[in-house]
Amino acid sequence: MSEYGYIPEAPEQSFGNNKGIFNPKDIYDLTRADKYTNYGQLELIETQTITTTTANVDFTDLGNYNVHFLAQSNVDLATDGAFTRVQLSSDGGSSFVTSGYQYARQRNYIVGGTGYAQEGKSTNTSYVSILGSSGTSANEVGNGYAYLYNLLDSSKYSFSTFQAISTSSVDLDSWFGSGVLPTATTHNAIRVNASSGNIESMNISLYGIKEYS
Numbered sequence: 001m002s003e004y005g006y007i008p009e010a011p012e013q014s015f016g017n018n019k020g021i022f023n024p025k026d027i028y029d030l031t032r033a034d035k036y037t038n039y040g041q042l043e044l045i046e047t048q049t050i051t052t053t054t055a056n057v058d059f060t061d062l063g064n065y066n067v068h069f070l071a072q073s074n075v076d077l078a079t080d081g082a083f084t085r086v087q088l089s090s091d092g093g094s095s096f097v098t099s100g101y102q103y104a105r106q107r108n109y110i111v112g113g114t115g116y117a118q119e120g121k122s123t124n125t126s127y128v129s130i131l132g133s134s135g136t137s138a139n140e141v142g143n144g145y146a147y148l149y150n151l152l153d154s155s156k157y158s159f160s161t162f163q164a165i166s167t168s169s170v171d172l173d174s175w176f177g178s179g180v181l182p183t184a185t186t187h188n189a190i191r192v193n194a195s196s197g198n199i200e201s202m203n204i205s206l207y208g209i210k211e212y213s
Contacts, residue, residue, distance in 0.1 A: 015034065015036070015037055017037075018030070041210040042209060043207060043210050044206075045063050045206045045208055046059055047205040048203075048205075049202075050199055051201055053078065054199045056191050058189060062152060062188055067208070067209040068147070068151060069146075069206075069207040069208075070086065070145060070146045070148060070204070070206050071144075071145040071207070072144055072202055072205075074201070075131070075133075076199075076202065077134045078197035078200055079197035083133035083164070083175075083195050084131040085127035085129065085130055086127055086146055086148070086162075087126070088158055088181055088187040089190070090187055093189035098126050100124060101124070101125050101181050103177055103178065104119075104120070104178060105119075105162075105178075106119055107173070110171040110173075113171075128179040128180065129146040129179055132164030132165065133166045141166065144164025145162070148190070154184065157182050160179045162177060
């Protein structure tokens, strides 16, 4: 039997035009050959594992993507209730924008068994995304992710959406929202740091979302 369940000859495969009955090896081989239809495919750019006290975690290679995905896990911060945030650079990471961002977010949290909801917004803040907070007690860690849009497009604003959950200065804390840096220019580096104090440890990965013409 030929590839992809065809007898005697398999048809030509290409993205958006796959034919046949595929087993896992077929899918693996076609994906490696960039011929398997899989919209929204994440491609890892870089993973950083922080194990010592760090002020800033920078990503200066953003590949060539219109949409980026930033995911962090097991975040431990030096300051109770601080959160990690995302800032952008237009000069490859030599400097980072620390004002002029806008955001709108929703916070839902639990204290002593009682749930609370809180809205927040700003037209001039220091970050485009929140990735999550942490406490200073054992096992109080944060996790979160953000999608970043149009960073490398000099004709568009840079946008984000974000979601995070943690245990920190409250029993359970969660955030979701969106942000924008309303400047139409190329933003070619990303910085993650804490709103107060330093990062003690975390795992963080930057992905690009593959596009097809």
